[in-house]
Amino acid sequence: MSSEVSRRSIGARPNPDAADAILDAAASLLQRKGLRGLTTDAIAREARASKTTLYRWWPNRGALLLALYVRRKGSSVHEDTGSLIQDVARTYERVFRTWQNEGQLFSLIIAEAQHDDGVAEALVAFRKERVDDWLPVLRRAEERSELVDGADLEALAESIVAHAWFYLITRRLGSDPAILAARVIGPWLRKNR
Amino acid sequence: MSSEVSRRSIGARPNPDAADAILDAAASLLQRKGLRGLTTDAIAREARASKTTLYRWWPNRGALLLALYVRRKGSSVHEDTGSLIQDVARTYERVFRTWQNEGQLFSLIIAEAQHDDGVAEALVAFRKERVDDWLPVLRRAEERSELVDGADLEALAESIVAHAWFYLITRRLGSDPAILAARVIGPWLRKNR
Known part of the structure; x- marks a missing residue:
């Protein structure tokens, strides 16, 4: 139910590939700079996405962190x-x-x-x-x-x-x-x- | 049971006044500088106590933080x-x-x-x-x-x-x-x- 949870958690929106690319960027930032380096600005830069796009998917940094966690942990059926x-x-x-x-x-x-x-x-x-x-x-x-x-x-x-x-x-x-x-x-x- | 808990938590040792003075110093630091300012060095300086004294009462910063919390919240009977x-x-x-x-x-x-x-x-x-x-x-x-x-x-x-x-x-x-x-x-x- 990973995908279902993600959809429910972050809202059903077009182009999940873009979301994945942003989560990849966030994961890479987190690995390199730790939690404090994981700002919306830094993620947008790293993912070459607009902050508007980020906010459209995840209303705040916490939602993005949780999406990252849900993606990592995989299915929770x-x-x-x-x-x-x-x-x-x-x-x-x-x-x-x-x-x-x-x-x-x-x-x-x-x-x-x-x-x-x-x-x-x-x-x-x-x-x-x-x-x-x-x-x-x-x-x-x-x-x-x-x-x-x-x-x-x-x-x-x-x-x-x-x-x-x-x-x-x-x-x-x-x-x-x-x-x-x-x-x-x-x-x-x-x-x- | 505040005093009893404290005694159990931090060990029964002489001169509780000295402990209180150190906790006062820690509380004041916490208020002024936040959690990140609450280092063993800073507390020792603020309380004019030796770090050895601090460690004798509380083996680490966490134990001191918890002692501060227990003292603030009062009785937990x-x-x-x-x-x-x-x-x-x-x-x-x-x-x-x-x-x-x-x-x-x-x-x-x-x-x-x-x-x-x-x-x-x-x-x-x-x-x-x-x-x-x-x-x-x-x-x-x-x-x-x-x-x-x-x-x-x-x-x-x-x-x-x-x-x-x-x-x-x-x-x-x-x-x-x-x-x-x-x-x-x-x-x-x-x-x-």
Whole structure:
């Protein structure tokens, strides 16, 4: 769902090649100059694109950073293993691996969001998308009668995402994803009752 | 428990007045020069203390930042209202108010921790303390038979803390603390089953 997420995140607009070229330029800048070198001006220069074009795709630097992150991490489709704990464990495993490998881009986005309003706005929207992505997975679990009656799916989705981000910011990506999934999902499961 | 937390966080050592003077100096520097001006050298100069003294109290800049934060936010004793959801709601309410009022110090600590190993180390230790602080509260709830049988108290404590920090980093401190508490604690309550 990478392309779908991208389309949703950054808006459906013509010429995705141009967007890709701009993200390439941003990635190259980031590699060479770090996060502080990644200004809209510098990206426009590097990509030989107008700032208007940049803004048309990404309303602020945070949105562009997140698009870069989404492109790097690739698909974020949640698996359908037939077991919610398994689905969550697989995602935690994949996400923790990505976070360990792609040069901390996402944790830097979180850091930037703490003092840059544009990045914060993009992160807030990104959180909402990540939570929403879990809802169909949780509905499947509900249909399989895995969950307690009347489970608040949105609260559960948020808990899944909150724990992942919490583990990232407190540097515990080496934790066992299956154990974490069981801790997060456990109290929501009917069979535990 | 402010003093108790401080003692535990930074080690029980003589002459707390000297520590206070150093924290005063750090607070003043932070106010005037921002986080980047808050180096060990600058603090030592400002407080007319030796760097050795600083290091004896706080092994790194992150530990000092957290001590400053703990001193500012004051007591973090969790209330005993006789209801776990209430206890958690009260804490969320107090903590969110602190986070909104004290100039984002804690979110800046989280940001710094993403690229400063000393701050990260201090934040990891701080997380552990915050989780441990919840355990007696959860044991009380267990004794009142509020919780499902065999509830993993450590997992629940972590979830309480994870959600608070998640709301901070995604800028939702205006959320209703009672609703959040009910969302986080709900699935762990026996009466819901």
